[in-house]
Amino acid sequence: MLAIQGIAEAGSGHPGASFSAAEIMGTLYFRKMRHNPSEPDWNERDYFINSKAHSAPGYYATLAIAGYFPTEEIKTLRKMGARLQGHPVRYSQHQKHHSVPGVEYSGGSEGIGLSVSIGIAIANKLDGKKNRVYTLLGDGESNEGQVWEAAMAAPKFKLDNLVAILDRNRIQQDGFTEDVMPLDPLRDKWLAFNWNVIEIDGHKVEQIIDALNRANQIEDKPTLLVANTIKGNGIKHMTNNPQWHGKAPPRKHTPVLLQELESECLIAPSIIAGERENYEEKVRKAERGGADIIHLDVMDGRFVPNTTFFADTVRKLRRITSLPFDVHLMIEDPLKHLQDYIDARCDIITVHVETCYETEFVTIREKLLNSGISPGVAINPSTNLPDWIYSHTEDIDVVIIMSVNPGFAGQKFIPEVLPKMVKTSRKLREHGFKGYIEADGGIDATNLQQVYDSGARILVAGSAVYGSSDIHGAIIQLRHKANVALEKRLIEHATNIGTRSDWMKIRKHILIPLASELEIEGELHAIK
Numbered sequence: 001m002l003a004i005q006g007i008a009e010a011g012s013g014h015p016g017a018s019f020s021a022a023e024i025m026g027t028l029y030f031r032k033m034r035h036n037p038s039e040p041d042w043n044e045r046d047y048f049i050n051s052k053a054h055s056a057p058g059y060y061a062t063l064a065i066a067g068y069f070p071t072e073e074i075k076t077l078r079k080m081g082a083r084l085q086g087h088p089v090r091y092s093q094h095q096k097h098h099s100v101p102g103v104e105y106s107g108g109s110e111g112i113g114l115s116v117s118i119g120i121a122i123a124n125k126l127d128g129k130k131n132r133v134y135t136l137l138g139d140g141e142s143n144e145g146q147v148w149e150a151a152m153a154a155p156k157f158k159l160d161n162l163v164a165i166l167d168r169n170r171i172q173q174d175g176f177t178e179d180v181m182p183l184d185p186l187r188d189k190w191l192a193f194n195w196n197v198i199e200i201d202g203h204k205v206e207q208i209i210d211a212l213n214r215a216n217q218i219e220d221k222p223t224l225l226v227a228n229t230i231k232g233n234g235i236k237h238m239t240n241n242p243q244w245h246g247k248a249p250p251r252k253h254t255p256v257l258l259q260e261l262e263s264e265c266l267i268a269p270s271i272i273a274g275e276r277e278n279y280e281e282k283v284r285k286a287e288r289g290g291a292d293i294i295h296l297d298v299m300d301g302r303f304v305p306n307t308t309f310f311a312d313t314v315r316k317l318r319r320i321t322s323l324p325f326d327v328h329l330m331i332e333d334p335l336k337h338l339q340d341y342i343d344a345r346c347d348i349i350t351v352h353v354e355t356c357y358e359t360e361f362v363t364i365r366e367k368l369l370n371s372g373i374s375p376g377v378a379i380n381p382s383t384n385l386p387d388w389i390y391s392h393t394e395d396i397d398v399v400i401i402m403s404v405n406p407g408f409a410g411q412k413f414i415p416e417v418l419p420k421m422v423k424t425s426r427k428l429r430e431h432g433f434k435g436y437i438e439a440d441g442g443i444d445a446t447n448l449q450q451v452y453d454s455g456a457r458i459l460v461a462g463s464a465v466y467g468s469s470d471i472h473g474a475i476i477q478l479r480h481k482a483n484v485a486l487e488k489r490l491i492e493h494a495t496n497i498g499t500r501s502d503w504m505k506i507r508k509h510i511l512i513p514l515a516s517e518l519e520i521e522g523e524l525h526a527i528k
């Protein structure tokens with residue numbers, strides 16, 4: 001969001017590339033690297049070399065949020081006299097006003113960063129230091145001959161302290177990479193140069209963490225992560241569109257773009273619904289249908305009048321998919337069993353506030369955060385969040401608001417929950433909550449719009465998915481409804497700030513398939 005603000009203020013910049021690498025940079029700075037924003041030159045730090053330096057707005061946003069400089073400074077992007085220039089300038093204590101704290105490498109000319117990284121990695125090895133070096137490479141940048149010279153050199157020096165991450169978004173300044181200069185078979189090429197190669201979805205934080213952990217265990221070889229990414233990810237009309245490689249969005253659209261980034265909605269099939277068991281098949285079908293995450297309802301027959309499955313099942317399912325696991329613990333004494341679920345490698349673990357006091361929750365939250373798992377809290381339809389939650393909002397990633405009484409799939413949605421959802425979302429945001437509101441129970445295509453409008457951004461769907469004979473089709477239908485809900489919201493926002501027709505023009509290709517439900521067919525048709 002900061003990246004978009006900066007680019008729009010500056011009137012120029014690279015939105016597409018900033019978004020394709022957002023999760024990569026975020027994971028490095030907030031989950032993986034050892035670094036110290038108050039001491040950028042700290043001797044023990046890991047290094048991040050942003051070789052594809054044009055993703056600067058996203059890089060600056062990451063550094064600002066990490067604490068290297070104030071977030072407001074993003075507004076000075078590309079301004080005369082400012083330190084945040086279009087291509088970042090390496091930090092120097094002697095040039096405090098002209099260099100950027102946290103930046104290790106002055107970029108601009110493509111193709112050089114990997115060679116610089118090799119220099120740092122060799123120096124660290126010679127000094128017997130454990131610091132690691134992470135380099136972000138572009139796929140367009142990989143046209144440069146120097147990248148391949150560096151690719152040859154790193155294995156020669158057995159640089160197992162070096163990880164290069166290729167932002168494989170398949171689009172460069174002049175078009176699609178495969179038209180400009182084909183890179184495939186990319187994996188085989190790097191393997192032939194004697195690198196350890198791991199391929200991942202570069203927007204899935206859990207896959208990035210897992211790959212970086214694996215890279216850390218490799219000895220005597222550098223690692224290349226091929227991170228498959230989407231240029232412009234997060235803003236639908238910029239997605240995979242070469243036009244937006246280096247073009248700034250009009251400033252008047254900024255508020256709507258920011259709203260879009262906040263309005264992402266995840267579809268989470270709950271596998272306890274439908275025919276009993278056969279969970280593996282259900283997970284596979286959800287993945288094929290395009291679900292975003294898998295919702296796993298753990299019930300112990302005590303907190304709720306039903307028993308489903310436990311950590312051993314979660315562990316088995318973990319092997320068959322890389323989709324994030326959203327584990328909803330409906331059990332008494334969640335702290336007692338927590339470690340089993342941590343070991344089963346869940347991504348979100350949610351506990352009911354009805355099952356723990358503040359002190360227990362704090363222990364649970366610490367354990368989860370230390371294991372790289374997102375903590376969540378859940379409330380029953382008749383419960384409100386206790387006041388103590390509001391002093392922990394910054395460390396909670398998910399709040400589940402139950403829209404049925406927990407225990408069984410296939411119950412009727414309780415509409416009285418909606419006003420509570422609106423109020424709770426608002427109050428949480430006022431207290432700095434930046435995570436997802438999740439609605440759970442009885443959600444289907446008929447009420448999705450209302451649930452979305454009430455603030456929920458993770459939508460659990462059990463029977464609406466597994467009660468259908470066409471699981472794939474059911475997920476697509478829910479996704480379509482979620483898209484309608486999102487576009488409706490954005491058009492309303494654009495209308496309120498007087499940019500309705502401009503917004504619809506820029507968004508036309510996204511809006512066409514939704515036009516009849518949005519009741520804008522005529523208006524859209526009239527736009528040239």
Ligand code: DX5
Binds near residue numbers: 272297406441442463
């Ligand atoms: C209820 C569970 C829900 C539920 C979802 O206790 O937490 O996840 O099973 O299934 P549907 O959508 O059928 O209510």
Ligand code: ZN
Binds near residue numbers: 270296297328460
């Ligand atoms: Zn649930």
